[in-house]
Amino acid sequence: MGNHHRSFELTKKQNQLRESFKQLIAGPCSAETREQVLATAKEVSEIDELTYFRAGIWKPRTAPGSFEGIGAEGLDWLKEAKHEYGVKSITEVATPEHVEACLKAGLDALWIGARTTVNPFYIQQIADSLKGVDIPVFIKNPISPDVGLWMGAIERFKLAGISDVSVIHRGFFSYSKGVFRNPPMWEIPIKVKTEFPDLQIICDPSHITGDSKLIEEVSKFAMQLGMDGLMIETHPSPPKAWSDAKQQVTPIHLKEIVNAILLNKSDSDISHSEIERMRKDVDGIDTQTLQEIAKRMLMVKEIAKFKKENSATVFQHERWKHVLEESKKKAKELGLNEEFVEDLMNLIHKESLNIHHTIYNS
Ligand code: PEP
Numbered sequence: 552m553g554n555h556h557r558s559f560e561l562t563k564k565q566n567q568l569r570e571s572f573k574q575l576i577a578g579p580c581s582a583e584t585r586e587q588v589l590a591t592a593k594e595v596s597e598i599d600e601l602t603y604f605r606a607g608i609w610k611p612r613t614a615p616g617s618f619e620g621i622g623a624e625g626l627d628w629l630k631e632a633k634h635e636y637g638v639k640s641i642t643e644v645a646t647p648e649h650v651e652a653c654l655k656a657g658l659d660a661l662w663i664g665a666r667t668t669v670n671p672f673y674i675q676q677i678a679d680s681l682k683g684v685d686i687p688v689f690i691k692n693p694i695s696p697d698v699g700l701w702m703g704a705i706e707r708f709k710l711a712g713i714s715d716v717s718v719i720h721r722g723f724f725s726y727s728k729g730v731f732r733n734p735p736m737w738e739i740p741i742k743v744k745t746e747f748p749d750l751q752i753i754c755d756p757s758h759i760t761g762d763s764k765l766i767e768e769v770s771k772f773a774m775q776l777g778m779d780g781l782m783i784e785t786h787p788s789p790p791k792a793w794s795d796a797k798q799q800v801t802p803i804h805l806k807e808i809v810n811a812i813l814l815n816k817s818d819s820d821i822s823h824s825e826i827e828r829m830r831k832d833v834d835g836i837d838t839q840t841l842q843e844i845a846k847r848m849l850m851v852k853e854i855a856k857f858k859k860e861n862s863a864t865v866f867q868h869e870r871w872k873h874v875l876e877e878s879k880k881k882a883k884e885l886g887l888n889e890e891f892v893e894d895l896m897n898l899i900h901k902e903s904l905n906i907h908h909t910i911y912n913s
């Protein structure tokens with residue numbers, strides 16, 4: 552896209568690597584005015600990597616009274632943007648009526664929002680309304696970290712005859728407030744990628760971070776984890792945005808982010824053999840760690856047998872408290888994250904209790 556206005560030249564090497572940037576979806580959180588839509592489309596169309604121009608037409612807002620989207624009128628602006636700047640458009644649909652309006656307006660792709668993926672009834676209705684039409688569908692993860700629900704939604708669209716289904720990782724709701732608006736819980740998209748290697752996963756750093764200053768680092772990280780692309784909310788004047796003002800980037804900022812990722816990729820290619828060597832070292836340490844854990848579990852078996860023979864209690868609260876506290880102290884000395892060490896110890900303890908259980912019942 553935007554072949555006639557290249558904003559930067561790519562080296563041959565970067566060109567080869569571009570294959571791994573399969574999707575770049577950019578555009579405002581919400582379509583606000585015709586001018587805002589066209590101005591954003593013009594700028595993002597200059598990025599070669601752009602695959603879709605996004606703009607929310609119907610907005611799922613947490614509380615009533617905030618801007619709930621411009622409605623069907625905005626679809627005409629997307630049509631105009633495509634006509635003027637050649638950008639394919641995508642928007643969020645949450646009802647069969649939304650689907651009908653989008654198909655009528657000739658949109659190129661649809662996405663399902665996080666608040667819709669949670670409900671199989673909604674998903675089924677939307678999938679049914681697409682029967683007989685084959686349009687690319689991008690499914691955001693449900694608000695809750697429920698992989699089954701996410702994969703179930705994919706299946707419903709596939710069964711309805713949609714051949715091009717991709718997913719968007721936008722982070723998960725968390726009750727505790729941290730740096731991220733929706734913590735990424737990277738282990739979840741990684742699990743999905745491992746289980747479904749052919750499924751395209753696009754990362755949405757905008758809704759993960761909720762903060763335009765963090766978009767670049769999260770985008771880079773997502774690409775390093777092997778994600779297939781990014782969806783980044785882009786607005787000509789983010790502070791004035793009618794929704795998600797804090798997390799939108801300017802088109803110039805977006806170009807910088809895309810450039811940084813392309814450069815990053817060529818760097819990592821150069822140091823490939825170095826990484827392979829370090830990975831081998833890490834694999835060796837993993838093996839040693841498992842061998843040590845196996846030794847520990849053997850000891851636990853011995854202790855459990857001894858306790859059983861001497862009718863001692865399995866669990867001594869004070870002792871466990873002491874072990875945990877000591878581990879946390881050691882974590883500090885070793886420069887390890889205390890919370891991580893506590894989780895690890897709890898996991899080891901769980902297995903020790905299982906061993907006790909087996910031995911006491913044998
Ligand atoms: C959005 O993309 O603007 C949006 C509402 O996203 P999500 O469904 O991830 O909250």
Ligand code: MN
Nearest residue numbers: 580784794795
């Ligand atoms: Mn948004």
